[in-house]
Amino acid sequence: MLARAVVAGCAALLLAACAAEAEQVMPPITPEPELPLFQDGGGASPDGTAAPSGGTKARKVLQRVLRGAGAGRKKVCANVAPAYARDVLGGPCASWVKGLSAEDRERLRAVKVGRPEAGEGANVWVFKGSEFVWPLGAAAAPGVERYVMRLKGKRWVLAG
Template sequence: MVRPSLAVLALLLALTACGGEDRATMPPLTPEPGDARPLAPAGAPPEQSRAARMVLYRYLRGVAAGDAKVCASVTPAYERATFGKPGGCGSGLAAARARLRAQDRAALRTVTVPTGQAGPGPDDFTVRFEDLRWKGEPARPGGLLAAGFTLRKTGARWLITV
């Protein structure tokens, strides 16, 4: 009779040594390296995050292509800060693009915008330059390639702003 009691006691000690939890838990899911699926930041609904990131993606790819249609994705404040005057994107895009290195223009053709963060304002979304992903060598920040991009929801649209 003593032996079964010792066996039960040993089992109880083993269970408490393992934390005593009676249910299995899993670590939080994390993205695998090289996973290209866009991630939604905390605090931003995935559909808003995706829409904002898509605007920046199209803008950067449009800059690579020299497509002035990208100017529809920026606010007058962004145009003033980046191109020197309100409405300056249409007339200044070619000159600003020409100031980029050939390697930077080539890198922009491969850029993706996998993540970003909600804020700084309630209707804003920010993507840091470091958050951009490149297929090959990354572009260098500077000029059109800001250290960070802020997108603001204006009505039903997201626009790049300062």
């Protein structure tokens, strides 16, 4: 019984000493301004330049739409305007996703969307297709020169 008490006391003493030592050694956690993780805007384009803060969310949504279509997820169609699907994709978005070739699916899953430019009007961002990074080659579909993302309510929508 006495041995257990001595061992428990020693263990407690060691833990307390280690905790006190760790508190003295560890510096306070502060954001480092030179690290991109803590910069305003939150994201960078594939070429390493920071994206405009308002366009970062639009870029993430566009990339999610393209990669999701490549993965065969029809739920990404919630972020595609019906008029865009009809005019550019040739019909309903879900039909387009279903009809993608295996090569286009693979290429869309790997695409990296480039830096946006502010469009006309508030909450409109334009992405040039030429600034996308296609590691596996450019997909044949949708094959447009520019993508326009608009904020409709609380949702970013591919609208042009």
